[in-house]
Structure formats: structure tokens, C-alpha cells
Amino acid sequence: MKYQTTLILCTALICVGYASHAAADSRPNFLFIIADDASLHFGETYGCTWAKTPNIDRLAREGLAFDNAYVATSKCAPCRASILTGRNPWQLEEAANHQNHFPSKFTSFGDALAKHGVLGGSCGKLWGPGSAKDADGKNRDFGLPSAGSRNTPGATFANFLNARQPDQSFFYWYGSGDPHRPYVAGAGAAAGKKVGDIDRVPAYWPDNETVRNDMLDYAMEIEAFDNQVGELLAALEESGRADNTLVIVTSDHGMPFPRVKGHTYDDAHHVPLVMRWPNGIKDPGRRVPDLVSFIDFAPTFLELAGVTQQDAGMQPITGHSLTDLLNNKPDVDRSFVIIGRERNDVYARRGSPYGLGYPARGIRMGQYLLIKNFAPDRWPCGDPNLGLLDTDGSPTKTLLEDLGQDDPYWQHSFGKRPSEQLFDVSSDPDCIKNLIDDPDHAEDATRLRKALMAELERQKDPRVLGTGDSFDQYTSIKPVPANWPLPEGATRPTPEPSRKKGRKKP
Secondary structure (H helix, E strand, O other): OHHHHHHHHHHHHHHOOOOOOOOOOOOOEEEEEEEOOOOOOOHHHHOOOOOOOHHHHHHHHHOEEEEEEEOOOOOHHHHHHHHHHOOOHHHOHHHHOOOEEEOOOOOOHHHHHHHOOOEEEEEEOOOOOEEEEOOOOOEOOOOOOEOOOOOOHHHHHHHHHHHOOOOOOEEEEEEOOOOOOOOOOOHHHHOOOOHHHOOOOOOOOOOOHHHHHHHHHHHHHHHHHHHHHHHHHHHHHHHOOHHHEEEEEEEOOOOOOOOOOOOOOHHHHEEEEEEEOOOOOOOOOEEEOOOEEHHHHHHHHHHHOOOOHHHHOOOOOOOOOOHHHHOOOOOOOOOEEEEEEOOOOOOOOOOOHHHOOOOEEEEEEOOEEEEEEOOOOOOOOOOHHHOOOOOOOOHHHHHHHHHOOOOHHHHHHHOOOOOEEEEEOOOOOOOOOOOOOOHHHHHHHHHHHHHHHHHHHHOOOHHHHOOOOHHHHOOOOOOOOOOOOOOOOOOOOOOOOOOOOOOOOO
């Protein structure tokens, strides 16, 4: 009877949101640290010797390193929307696009945690770029209001910790601006790095000094991010809350280079993921081989905070909690992950091919990656005559553009693609050799195709239900260039301006 009474009281405390914090909140805290545009280059944890990340490496040794973590899509806004909601981008209407409007109907795990007594805060990039407003037209903070400047991550986090009520559980999101472009040209070489330090250049780029120096400049940004991780960890340890805090370090998608960020190949979606929680992770020091998706974060946070999905007040969650992996007792089917994209950095305008996205979906299962390109007649990075808008400017991009469309490297990054692509990622991690027409892989293609379509139908993806054109019709916050002719009878829209924040560079 005593046990039942205690259980009822504990459950009631969770459900009412810990109205009184006189008693200690035994739930874990959360420190979520996310890089902006980082591939699998988190130092020795992922076998990278030319980017040094001692703080992240320490976390991995003391916790878990995930070897097969995948973002649902490889652009900032739709990826972060999937983290916040636990749903894939194609389940989020306008939020599937980049430079978009976030529908107010989709609430976040941060909103749910705040309702149940978890103190939320953020610093730096949370969601965006785009416009996110609630039903009353006010800017949304997704239950994670800004705590201050990201230029002083440790001090800002320390102030957040000091301002909370004693022993109150918290969720803190730190969104770095690194390694997002622009970079300081030659920063890597100036710091003493050498082009020969790089063990491998992906096969879809030329292996020369231009590309290697661009990669070294990127490495400097990775190291800057690791320094930020170190500052945050120092503040956490000073607070005395480190043992019961789940620390997560990851990235929102792959590096800002041609054929990576924004695309559907493995390098675009396969990202680093490290977790540490001294009080909660069983058998620390492990590497986790299971396929996990970023839509799995939201249900994990809710479960650990004692909030049921029913009580969360969110749209139905697609992801699965990762708590079984934290406990080293896998019990969820993780045989595949689904990826995809809609409209990224092209200008949105109805009636114009320039404003259309590049719809694609993919499935990573076993050793294979199958990609379905729904509109193979379109350019995957936008019209080459208008600047290949869906690839960030860089020395590597300029080099590839100068090679011209007849060059294989240009085609790898910017060329049109067939309706289906199949890659053996185990032997071809750069996804160069398309096996879709290889008779030896016909059964593999059929198996993955059926699994992909069945899952997309289950998730009610408009692309497989016949209403996928809706993604091309959603308006964008990105302005239409004045020198682009409008279709006959069309008017030039006046979108909301995006809010750009400057960043200091070394």
C-alpha cells in the first residue's frame, strides 16, 4: 500500500508539471548542442585526424558514440523542424521547405516540457531560417526562449543555470553558428594545418590544393565548435548538475560543400552523434551501431521527462525513443531510416520552374541507400543559368563551376539525376556508382523500393498520395530577384524579410 501511494504521488507531480519545486526534481536535465553544417569530422571519435575535437572526444569516451545517426533532411530549417516535432519534414506541410513558414499547428517537445515543469532555454540558432509564429501572430520560441548571446556560450549557459529555481529540471539548446559558411580563406593553413594532413578527399570532388585548403578552413570551424562545447561543459560541471544531465552533441546535416548539404546522398544525412549521461547511460564507452533518426529525439526527451505523448499535446510523433539504446537493451526495429527533401534554397514563385523544389525520398537499409527522385527533369541545385542557388558559395563550388557541365565532377554535384539511384554504402560511401540498373542488385532495389513506399504511405506523405505539388505552392520568405522575369499575368510577391545575424569569425 505504501509503495502504491508513493507511486501515485510521484506520477501526480510529473503530470501537474512540478508546480512546487520545494522538493528536488529527480528527472534528468538536457543539454542539446548542435553544430550548423558538420559532417562526420568530430575528431578521433569518428576517425578524423585533421580536425581536433578533444571536448567531444571526451564525451564519447564517457558516454556513447552513434555510428549510424541520420538527419531526416539535410537543410537547416526542415531538419530542425523534425527535431522539434518528432515528425519527418514531409509530415509538416510548409515546414518541409527551407526559408519557409512554420505552421502553428505543430507544437514542439519544448512546448510540452515547459507545460510539465521543465525549464526551457536556448542560445544561438534554434529553428530557421524562416518565419515561425503562433496562432496569435507572435514569434514562437518553441518552449525554449533565448537565454542570451551565443558569442559567450559558457557565460550565457551559466547565467541560465544560476537563474533557475534550485533543483528544477531544465532543457537547454545551444545552436552553434559553426561550421556554417563563410570561412576565413586560408585560416587552416595559417594555423599550421597542411593539405597533406587530410587523409581522404571524397571521390566526387577533385583532389587538389583548392579543395583541401577549403576542407582545412572547415576544420577550423569544427574546432571552434568543439571549444564552445568545452565552455558549455565547464559551466555544467561548475553547476554540480553534470551527473544527471543528458548531454547531446550533434549536427543538423552535412558540411556546406557541393553534393553534401541539401542533397540526399549518405554524406549529407549521416552525421555525428555523441551522448553522455553519467547517471543514466548503461555501459558507457560503447559505440552504438543502430540506425537512428533525428525524429527520435523528441520522444526520447518526453519519455525521460515523464511526459506521455498523449499529455504532450503534440501532433502524433513518428520517431521512436532512444532510451532502449541508452540502457543497452535494444528493443525497437531500427532496420532502416527514411530521408528526403523538398524545396531548399531556390526562390519560390508559383508558375515558374525556377521556384520549384527537388522532391526526393530515400531509404537507408542494411548496406544500401535507395533514392527516389520524383522530378528527374529538374535541376537538383536549381537552374545552372541562375547560379546553382542550392549550393553554398565556396572555393570548391567555384572550382567545380569553372570545370563546366561536361566534366564528371560538375555532374556529380550539379547534374540532373535519374528517377532512382541505388548505392552500396559499405563499398561506395561517396555514392558514386549507381547500381539501379545492375541485374545483380535487382532484388535489393525491389526490396528497398517496397519498404520505402510502404513507410511513406504509412506516414501519409503527400508525394506518394498524389498531392505532392503542394510543397511547390507554399510561399517562401526568400525574395525573388528583381532581374528574374515573371510569368505572364503573375505578380511579384513581397515575402517577409529573413532575420540575419552576423557572426564573428576568427
